[in-house]
Amino acid sequence: MKISRNTLLTLGALIIFAGFLYVAQNMFNTYILRIINLCAIYSIFAITFNLIYGYTGQFSLGHAGFAAVGAYVAALLTMSAQQKEANFFLTPIVPALATMQWPFLFAIIAAGLLAALVGSLIAWPALRLRGDYLAIATLGFSEIIRVLLVNMQPVTNGALGLKGIPPYTNLFWSWGCVVITLFVIKRLTNTSYGRALRAIRDDEVAAEALGVQLARHKLMAFAVSAFFVGVAGALMANLISTIDPKVFLFFLTYQIVGITVMGGMGSLTGSTIAACLYTIFLEVLRPIESPFTIGNLHVPGVPGMRMVLFSILLLIVILFYRHGLMGTREFSWDRLFEFFRGKKKASPLTNSEGEQE
Amino acid sequence: MLPKKITLNLFSIILLIALMLSACAPAATPAVNSGDVPETGDTIVIGVYEPMTGSQAAGGQQTMQGVNLAYEQKGTVLGRPIKMVLVDNRSDKAESATAMTRLIEYEKAVAIVGSYGSSNSMAGGEVSEAAGIPVMGCSPTNPLVTEGKQFYFRACFIDPFQGRVMAKYAFEKDIKKIAIIKNISQDYSVGLAAFFRTSWKELTGSEDGIVADVNYQDGDQDFTAQLGAIKDAEAIYAPGYFGDAALLMKQAREMGFKGLFMGSDAWEAPELISIGGSAAEGAVFSSHYSAEAATTAASKPFVDAFTAKYNETPSAMAALGYDAYMLVVDAIERANSADPKAIRDAMAATKDYQGVTGSITINETGDAVKDAVVLEVKDGMFKYLSTVKP
Numbered sequence: 001m002k003i004s005r006n007t008l009l010t011l012g013a014l015i016i017f018a019g020f021l022y023v024a025q026n027m028f029n030t031y032i033l034r035i036i037n038l039c040a041i042y043s044i045f046a047i048t049f050n051l052i053y054g055y056t057g058q059f060s061l062g063h064a065g066f067a068a069v070g071a072y073v074a075a076l077l078t079m080s081a082q083q084k085e086a087n088f089f090l091t092p093i094v095p096a097l098a099t100m101q102w103p104f105l106f107a108i109i110a111a112g113l114l115a116a117l118v119g120s121l122i123a124w125p126a127l128r129l130r131g132d133y134l135a136i137a138t139l140g141f142s143e144i145i146r147v148l149l150v151n152m153q154p155v156t157n158g159a160l161g162l163k164g165i166p167p168y169t170n171l172f173w174s175w176g177c178v179v180i181t182l183f184v185i186k187r188l189t190n191t192s193y194g195r196a197l198r199a200i201r202d203d204e205v206a207a208e209a210l211g212v213q214l215a216r217h218k219l220m221a222f223a224v225s226a227f228f229v230g231v232a233g234a235l236m237a238n239l240i241s242t243i244d245p246k247v248f249l250f251f252l253t254y255q256i257v258g259i260t261v262m263g264g265m266g267s268l269t270g271s272t273i274a275a276c277l278y279t280i281f282l283e284v285l286r287p288i289e290s291p292f293t294i295g296n297l298h299v300p301g302v303p304g305m306r307m308v309l310f311s312i313l314l315l316i317v318i319l320f321y322r323h324g325l326m327g328t329r330e331f332s333w334d335r336l337f338e339f340f341r342g343k344k345k346a347s348p349l350t351n352s353e354g355e356q357e
Numbered sequence: 358m359l360p361k362k363i364t365l366n367l368f369s370i371i372l373l374i375a376l377m378l379s380a381c382a383p384a385a386t387p388a389v390n391s392g393d394v395p396e397t398g399d400t401i402v403i404g405v406y407e408p409m410t411g412s413q414a415a416g417g418q419q420t421m422q423g424v425n426l427a428y429e430q431k432g433t434v435l436g437r438p439i440k441m442v443l444v445d446n447r448s449d450k451a452e453s454a455t456a457m458t459r460l461i462e463y464e465k466a467v468a469i470v471g472s473y474g475s476s477n478s479m480a481g482g483e484v485s486e487a488a489g490i491p492v493m494g495c496s497p498t499n500p501l502v503t504e505g506k507q508f509y510f511r512a513c514f515i516d517p518f519q520g521r522v523m524a525k526y527a528f529e530k531d532i533k534k535i536a537i538i539k540n541i542s543q544d545y546s547v548g549l550a551a552f553f554r555t556s557w558k559e560l561t562g563s564e565d566g567i568v569a570d571v572n573y574q575d576g577d578q579d580f581t582a583q584l585g586a587i588k589d590a591e592a593i594y595a596p597g598y599f600g601d602a603a604l605l606m607k608q609a610r611e612m613g614f615k616g617l618f619m620g621s622d623a624w625e626a627p628e629l630i631s632i633g634g635s636a637a638e639g640a641v642f643s644s645h646y647s648a649e650a651a652t653t654a655a656s657k658p659f660v661d662a663f664t665a666k667y668n669e670t671p672s673a674m675a676a677l678g679y680d681a682y683m684l685v686v687d688a689i690e691r692a693n694s695a696d697p698k699a700i701r702d703a704m705a706a707t708k709d710y711q712g713v714t715g716s717i718t719i720n721e722t723g724d725a726v727k728d729a730v731v732l733e734v735k736d737g738m739f740k741y742l743s744t745v746k747p
Contacts, residue, residue, distance in 0.1 A: 029462040030458050030461075030462055030484075030487075030488070031455075031458040031459055031461070031462035031463055032462075034454065034455055034458050035455065038451065038455070086501075086504055086505060087501065089500070089501075090547065090548065090551045147542075147574065150541055150542045150574070151541060151572075158541065158544075158547055159540075159541060159542050159543055159544040159546075159547050160499070160501065160544040160547060160548065161476060161479065161501075161544060163479045163482075163483070163501055164483075164505065167483070167487075236451070239451075239454075240450055240451050240454050240480055240483070241454075241480075241483040242450060242476075242479045242480050242483055243450065244450070244476050244544065245542065246450075246476060246542075247449075247450050247451070283455070283459070286444070286459070289409075289445060290442075290443070301443070303409030303410050303414075303443075303445045304409065304410035304445070307410065
């Protein structure tokens with residue numbers, strides 16, 4: 001009875017959300033749309049990072065690399081032959097790719113699959129490492145991917161980057177992918193696999209003693225995570241419509257880690273909310289960089305001020321809310337009802353479905 | 358951990374604020390039909406997007422010195438006040454695209470200036486093209502920036518020309534053997550090296566003169582491996598940023614290299630001399646402009662005004678920023694309208710505009726056709742050597 005109520009509510013929320021997207025796509029100007037799209041892309045980044053770190057406890061810093069793979073695959077598969085010819089004016093493109101042009105859906109899937117493949121390849125040797133060592137190894141792999149992109153000129157156009165990628169990404173693609181990502185990862189974490197992942201996070205030795213196959217589970221977490229990061233990379237390439245290897249510097253991974261920490265390790269809802277807040281705040285805070293006057297105090301415009309303010313916010317979160325916005329809790333209808341009824345039940349980990357936005 | 362109630366309450370407050378903000382934002386920015394004159398009252402909004410923070414902040418800030426000076430001198434057009442809005446693009450592609458959308462949708466800019474860094478400009482260009490708002494780039498020299506774009510122009514020359522300038526210089530100096538050392542991770546460096554090679558081939562009829570073509574990466578400090586590969590070259594062409602170039606020159610001299618160093622406009626920074634020291638002495642490079650060789654009537658007053666305001670000689674980036682802003686104002690004047698389409702047409706028709714960096718004519722691809730200068734490092738200063746016509 002109760003489950004069906006929650007499922008109904010979830011479906012209802014999804015329909016309302018789809019309606020909102022439809023209205024937004026047609027009513028809002030490109031500035032607002034771009035921000036909402038970026039929210040979605042950062043959400044996917046944060047959710048997938050949460051799967052690797054929040055749920056499995058593997059501190060991997062390879063996100064920028066996976067995103068780069070996804071972005072380049074999608075870009076090369078969706079660009080028209082003329083655009084490719086114009087882009088590769090220094091070194092001609094490899095003939096096999098020159099005229100290849102796929103529909104966006106297949107390009108996204110290909111981007112995800114290739115990123116997953118790269119993710120698994122990286123996970124393979126890196127699995128023997130733990131903690132800081134894993135972080136350094138994955139960071140290294142991510143840099144290797146970037147250096148490869150710079151040097152494989154006939155395929156990636158090297159440092160010159162690609163431009164004229166068709167701007168296919170709209171709200172339905174981006175938020176559609178967020179919903180799918182949330183659904184898949186939520187489902188995954190509710191299965192025995194998910195519990196095994198959490199067991200690995202809490203104590204690898206104990207988990208192994210209980211019969212959890214460490215390598216297999218970690219590999220799966222990496223592959224699933226990398227798949228969706230690749231998808232997000234593809235969305236990003238087709239949103240900005242130009243990419244180069246410098247987009248995927250380590251700074252991107254920093255941002256993702258920051259967002260995930262803010263949202264709460266182990267909370268997918270938290271990641272989504274934090275990603276949206278991060279993207280929206282950075283834009284809303286723009287006016288503080290231009291000169292303004294408070295009373296008699298004239299404040300000259302200082303570029304970078306919003307980053308300072310943002311860092312302070314991050315510090316506050318880390319100092320006072322060590323578990324982030326959501327901790328390990330998830331949004332759930334039950335919790336919502338409890339909240340309104342004013343009941344205070346101690347529920348450590350609510351894991352009912354009912355995920356939206 | 359805080360009591361749960363407080364956490365929950367705080368969380369709901371934050372959510373509430375976020376909701377309010379996202380609700381306000383669209384209401385404040387009604388959609389504008391492109392082509393109409395945006396309703397901004399009497400003021401004409403000129404947007405500027407530059408990297409004020411991030412890895413390219415130095416270049417963005419130099420550019421803004423020039424733009425700010427220009428804005429001070431020319432604050433009205435067509436009898437209407439200009440409102441200049443600067444938006445930081447954080448040296449980041451995604452941010453550049455967002456910054457451009459913000460200028461167009463939120464600030465209602467009718468024309469835009471920017472950006473330092475070709476990769477930033479390429480991201481912004483996709484947005485402005487779709488919205489039909491003209492942009493005047495200050496210093497993005499990558500040919501791809503204006504390629505296929507109807508609404509993107511630039512006040513600077515492009516890399517193929519700059520590569521040719523130095524190839525010609527070497528050819529005229531009767532240098533027979535040249536080594537190219539480029540930064541493979543900078544589009545700018547890769548492009549220049551390629552165009553240098555092409556021009557060299559055109560001039561000498563073969564590529565035999567290029568005895569080595571080696572790469573390094575961003576952040577490399579040790580160039581001994583690359584320098585080991587240059588064989589018996591009489592000159593090194595190293596189109597990269599000044600920091601790399603200075604280290605490279607030092608190490609080359611230490612390894613006994615006696616020949617000539619040649620570079621590009623990114624060398625023009627005091628650090629080239631302060632880091633390179635005596636090794637940088639005699640190095641030559643192409644640039645946009647020299648305060649010494651005031652080419653047009655506008656140059657001298659600009660240098661004076663700039664020195665009075667900032668107490669330093671204007672860099673090439675500042676001069677280009679000044680020119681880019683003035684070109685936009687000039688286009689608005691000639692269009693006699695604040696309609697983006699009309700401004701675009703006027704920009705495309707720019708001919709023999711007397712800017713501070715020289716006489717500027719916009720060609721059919723939207724690039725400025727103008728002179729380049731060759732500078733030499735002499736007695737710890739940048740000295741003007743010669744001017745090369747397009």
